[in-house]
Amino acid sequence: MEKPSVIGWLVVAVAALGVSASAAPIQGPDTTTQGNWVGVYGSQGYVLPAYARATGGAVNPGSNADDLASLPAAIDDYTVGFYTTSGAGRGRGLWSASTTDVRALQDPANPSGARKANYWFDSSGFDVTMKLNQPARYNMSVYTMSWDSAARNERIVVPGKTSVDTGDIYDGNWYTTDVSGDEFSPIRFSIEKLGGTNAVIQAITFDTATDDATQGSWVGTYGADGYILPGFGGTAFPGTNANDVFDLPEYVDDYSLIPAGRSGRFQWASSTADPRGVQDPTGTSRKANCYFCDDGFTLHLDANIPTYFDLSLYLLDWDTGGQRAGSIEIPSMGVDDAVAGYNNGRWYLYRVYAGPDDPLDVTFTQSSGNAVVSAICFDNAYTFPEPATLTLVGGGLLLAAWRRRRRR
Numbered sequence: 375m376e377k378p379s380v381i382g383w384l385v386v387a388v389a390a391l392g393v394s395a396s397a398a399p400i401q402g403p404d405t406t407t408q409g410n411w412v413g414v415y416g417s418q419g420y421v422l423p424a425y426a427r428a429t430g431g432a433v434n435p436g437s438n439a440d441d442l443a444s445l446p447a448a449i450d451d452y453t454v455g456f457y458t459t460s461g462a463g464r465g466r467g468l469w470s471a472s473t474t475d476v477r478a479l480q481d482p483a484n485p486s487g488a489r490k491a492n493y494w495f496d497s498s499g500f501d502v503t504m505k506l507n508q509p510a511r512y513n514m515s516v517y518t519m520s521w522d523s524a525a526r527n528e529r530i531v532v533p534g535k536t537s538v539d540t541g542d543i544y545d546g547n548w549y550t551t552d553v554s555g556d557e558f559s560p561i562r563f564s565i566e567k568l569g570g571t572n573a574v575i576q577a578i579t580f581d582t583a584t585d586d587a588t589q590g591s592w593v594g595t596y597g598a599d600g601y602i603l604p605g606f607g608g609t610a611f612p613g614t615n616a617n618d619v620f621d622l623p624e625y626v627d628d629y630s631l632i633p634a635g636r637s638g639r640f641q642w643a644s645s646t647a648d649p650r651g652v653q654d655p656t657g658t659s660r661k662a663n664c665y666f667c668d669d670g671f672t673l674h675l676d677a678n679i680p681t682y683f684d685l686s687l688y689l690l691d692w693d694t695g696g697q698r699a700g701s702i703e704i705p706s707m708g709v710d711d712a713v714a715g716y717n718n719g720r721w722y723l724y725r726v727y728a729g730p731d732d733p734l735d736v737t738f739t740q741s742s743g744n745a746v747v748s749a750i751c752f753d754n755a756y757t758f759p760e761p762a763t764l765t766l767v768g769g770g771l772l773l774a775a776w777r778r779r780r781r782r
Contacts, residue, residue: 403547416579424466432467448510511554519546526570583723596751604665605639613639635669680729683755698743
């Protein structure tokens with residue numbers, strides 16, 4: 375990935391205020407998993423507050439060295455901003471350094487062994503910031519549990535989402551939402567105390583970003599910048615872009631779907647009330663549509679200006695009951711995700727980069743059945759400015775003008 379000029383990056387670094395992921399709500403609570411998180415959450419990384427401590431009690435405020443962390447490759451570091459600035463009202467702690475209570479978190483190195491009841495805490499609340507080294511998008515899950523009291527009640531706030539009030543967290547609740555960021559836009563969220571002694575959390579985990587709840591009801595959730603609905607205009611073999619319904623974002627000049635074998639635009643149903651069916655852009659009707667290829671295919675996007683954006687891909691296995699399986703590969707982003715079990719419709723969510731010299735290629739492979747995609751949506755873009763003229767003045771370079779930075 376060839377990145378924009380240093381000057382352009384500096385301007386964006388000053389201007390960028392953060393990336394909001396999709397408007398999809400925070401999901402939860404999951405009250406079943408409790409501390410049995412290994413194999414359920416954290417396939418791409420985790421942070422367990424204070425879990426590296428060997429003895430019980432609290433430190434005020436402690437440091438990241440007290441935590442047990444295995445960060446995803448795209449996340450360099452994290453910081454905790456405690457609202458309480460001094461004293462014993464904030465920090466890291468262990469209620470128990472060894473327990474069999476299922477509310478306490480498993481040790482990732484020994485899931486069947488002893489557990490720890492760990493936590494970050496603050497008498498008012500705290501912010502968590504994840505610093506990234508490249509565009510990335512995750513399903514981020516937060517575990518919050520009140521070891522010693524049923525009175526704790528918290529609010530989880532993620533920019534761009536509807537906040538969640540947890541209610542009683544004595545038995546332990548997991549909440550999940552998709553988040554995205556890049557070098558200029560860290561991932562952020564906050565925990566606020568609503569009731570009880572203080573605000574606490576026990577875990578932050580990261581997994582491939584997916585959304586099973588939205589199904590085909592994408593209007594108002596995805597596609598604010600633009601969209602492609604393959605085959606929505608009619609069945610054709612192999613068909614062309616004219617058989618799709620699309621509204622490309624201003625930073626994408628063109629797209630192509632490049633097959634590796636027999637392919638086409640196809641409609642399983644030209645009209646349906648099934649929520650798996652893809653809404654038309656007005657949200658008033660649905661179709662069960664797709665682009666398919668028996669041997670896999672590549673989505674090729676040509677960008678006209680260097681841009682970071684969210685790319686959301688809707689996969690629907692309408693007719694086989696979940697037999698289709700394969701992968702989504704984005705080599706420039708280091709993505710190679712297995713995909714399966716999307717018979718109820720599933721969104722796969724990414725943050726990506728593309729530019730005039732860096733088109734984006736997304737490859738859909740198949741290991742069972744054929745490869746399909748039913749909707750492609752674009753959101754949350756910002757483009758990098760480019761210097762228009764540089765003038766030599768007094769032995770130095772003066773930046774005379776900038777092209778307007780376009781933002782959607």
